[in-house]
Amino acid sequence: MNAMLSEKIESTEVDRDLDAVSEVEAGIREFVRNDIAYLRRPVSLAPNSETPLEPSAEATVTNVNSLIQRVAGTSLAEIEKLITELEGLRDLLHAEGQRVQREISGYAQLSQAAMKSTRMIADNVSQWKRAADGLRNG
Numbered sequence: 001m002n003a004m005l006s007e008k009i010e011s012t013e014v015d016r017d018l019d020a021v022s023e024v025e026a027g028i029r030e031f032v033r034n035d036i037a038y039l040r041r042p043v044s045l046a047p048n049s050e051t052p053l054e055p056s057a058e059a060t061v062t063n064v065n066s067l068i069q070r071v072a073g074t075s076l077a078e079i080e081k082l083i084t085e086l087e088g089l090r091d092l093l094h095a096e097g098q099r100v101q102r103e104i105s106g107y108a109q110l111s112q113a114a115m116k117s118t119r120m121i122a123d124n125v126s127q128w129k130r131a132a133d134g135l136r137n138g
Helices: 002-040 055-137
Strands: none
Touching: 002 055
């Protein structure tokens, strides 16, 4: 169930990203289509003269810049969100690693105590056996 939900969320995010890419491509195509004639006109190269953009070209440039900033802003927000999630996962993995190390240490101590107890029991049983054999032979 979680895998299906995760796939659906990822699919939605991919669709959103594809929509943003398509929007940028459409904006660039529109910019090129509308202003190609303006871009092909010769530019005067007189010193210290800056040719102002025509109002329609300036509006198109502003629209493209706005579109790119919106898409970049969305992308940056998604990257920031991903970084935050990854940092959270890193912290979780670090904490879980420390917990597992503590558990392993506890099991190692328990194992050593069990080995000592087993040796003591084996020694006691062998002493009792020798004592019982001595009584039978005696």
